[in-house]
Amino acid sequence: xxxxxxxxxxxxxxxxxxxxxxxxxxxxxxxxxxxxxxxxxxxxxxxxxxxxxxxxxxxxxxxxxxxxxxxxxxxxxxxxxxxxxxxxxxxxxxxxxxxxxxxxxxxxxxxxxxxxxxxxxxxxxxxxxxxxxxxxxxxxxxxxxxxxxxxxxxxxxxxxxxxxxxxxxxxxxxxxxxxxxxxxxxxxxxxxxxxxxxxxxxxxxxxxxxxxxxxxxxxxxxxxxxxxxxxxxxxxxxxxxxxxxxxxxxxxxxxxxxxx
Amino acid sequence: xxxxxxxxxxxxxxxxxxxxxxxxxxxxxxxxxxxxxxxxxxxxxxxxxxxxxxxxxxxxxxxxxxxxxxxxxxxxxxxxxxxxxxxxxxxxxxxxxxxxxxxxxxxxxxxxxxxxxxxxxxxxxxxxxxxxxxxxxxxxxxxxxxxxxxxxxxxxx
Numbered sequence: 001x002x003x004x005x006x007x008x009x010x011x012x013x014x015x016x017x018x019x020x021x022x023x024x025x026x027x028x029x030x031x032x033x034x035x036x037x038x039x040x041x042x043x044x045x046x047x048x049x050x051x052x053x054x055x056x057x058x059x060x061x062x063x064x065x066x067x068x069x070x071x072x073x074x075x076x077x078x079x080x081x082x083x084x085x086x087x088x089x090x091x092x093x094x095x096x097x098x099x100x101x102x103x104x105x106x107x108x109x110x111x112x113x114x115x116x117x118x119x120x121x122x123x124x125x126x127x128x129x130x131x132x133x134x135x136x137x138x139x140x141x142x143x144x145x146x147x148x149x150x151x152x153x154x155x156x157x158x159x160x161x162x163x164x165x166x167x168x169x170x171x172x173x174x175x176x177x178x179x180x181x182x183x184x185x186x187x188x189x190x191x192x193x194x195x196x197x198x199x200x201x202x203x204x205x206x207x208x209x210x211x212x213x214x215x216x217x218x219x220x221x222x223x224x225x226x227x228x229x230x231x232x233x234x235x236x237x238x239x240x241x242x243x244x245x246x247x248x249x250x251x252x253x254x255x256x257x258x259x260x
Numbered sequence: 261x262x263x264x265x266x267x268x269x270x271x272x273x274x275x276x277x278x279x280x281x282x283x284x285x286x287x288x289x290x291x292x293x294x295x296x297x298x299x300x301x302x303x304x305x306x307x308x309x310x311x312x313x314x315x316x317x318x319x320x321x322x323x324x325x326x327x328x329x330x331x332x333x334x335x336x337x338x339x340x341x342x343x344x345x346x347x348x349x350x351x352x353x354x355x356x357x358x359x360x361x362x363x364x365x366x367x368x369x370x371x372x373x374x375x376x377x378x379x380x381x382x383x384x385x386x387x388x389x390x391x392x393x394x395x396x397x398x399x400x401x402x403x404x405x406x407x408x409x410x411x412x413x414x415x416x417x
Contacts, residue, residue: 151304151306152302152303152304152305152306152307152320153302153304154296154301154302155300155301156297156300156301157299158299192292195297195300196297197299197300199299209297209298209299210297210298210315211297212295212297212316213294214294215292215308215310
């Protein structure tokens with residue numbers, strides 16, 4: 001029987017303090033207690049480094065760390081905590097939950113059922129310049145060139161936006177007037193890079209071209225002048241970025257309808 | 261209740277096993293196509309495990325085991341190896357296509373082609389040799405037959 005005893009720690013995002021989420025949280029907590037998987041609840045601040053917190057809880061006997069929040073919470077916690085030796089779960093609440101869709105975890109109360117099933121998967125994460133990213137890495141339009149797997153180079157005469165997706169799907173529209181939003185769901189085992197040149201339209205206008213898509217395992221983004229890199233909600237300035245896939249880095253509880 | 265819990269836990273363990281199996285089967289294949297946009301320039305050995313769609317310019321070499329689509333306005337200045345290909349743009353280089361090659365009316369190819377099956381629409385431009393593996397065999401057989409007949413005729417005379 002001891003084999004199945006797992007201590008759970010729930011990391012709540014700051015935005016869940018809002019009153020409108022109180023009823024959902026309460027219902028979730030009741031269901032978690034019903035399933036016998038209720039545990040310690042920790043409320044996070046926006047600027048807290050979660051790694052020492054998770055490490056501390058693991059030392060105290062925690063086996064499963066459950067992220068409660070949205071895409072931002074997921075990225076914020078796993079970008080730091082992916083090296084921790086524990087199983088991660090996710091209870092998505094509110095809007096902006098595209099990662100949950102990829103993982104097959106339903107939003108709200110139903111997510112507790114997926115968590116209770118404990119369908120575990122080893123997932124890959126992205127790695128760049130000594131940091132991990134789980135959802136998405138974005139470089140706003142800049143004069144950059146991309147070298148893939150040290151084999152071929154991709155460039156353009158225009159400035160281009162680079163988006164590298166790990167768990168978060170990539171959404172774009174063919175043009176500004178287009179009502180239909182195009183979606184590409186990332187697959188596990190590779191990272192997907194979406195390159196969109198910002199081409200000139202008319203005298204002053206500029207518009208994004210249809211994206212170029214390259215699935216890859218390793219790539220290097222190089223530029224002559226520094227460019228901004230946004231990964232999991234944090235932005236830095238770099239001149240050279242090496243992006244790689246770290247395979248089977250995190251163990252995650254996923255849902256039946258996952259997209260990989 | 262305790263027995264019930266045990267049962268459910270066993271079910272979950274079984275589910276986990278099946279998930280791992282599924283994962284091993286699905287890995288290794290690309291579901292997402294590699295797309296080279298209209299204003300993109302690719303230089304080097306461009307290789308992909310999945311389908312490739314070229315709308316821009318590629319120089320160096322192109323290699324895929326699956327389908328290659330060269331759209332109208334696209335330019336490939338490279339030797340091409342592909343499982344199958346649909347060409348509507350320009351290719352300057354030799355093409356080795358394993359199965360099926362389709363040249364649409366806007367296609368321009370400068371280079372030799374080696375392919376099993378080819379379909380050429382009216383208006384397509386092609387400057388180079390076309391070799392088909394099925395033809396080689398029958399040609400060599402007929403040549404051998406001819407040579408054999410000639411020898412027989414010579415000896416009879």
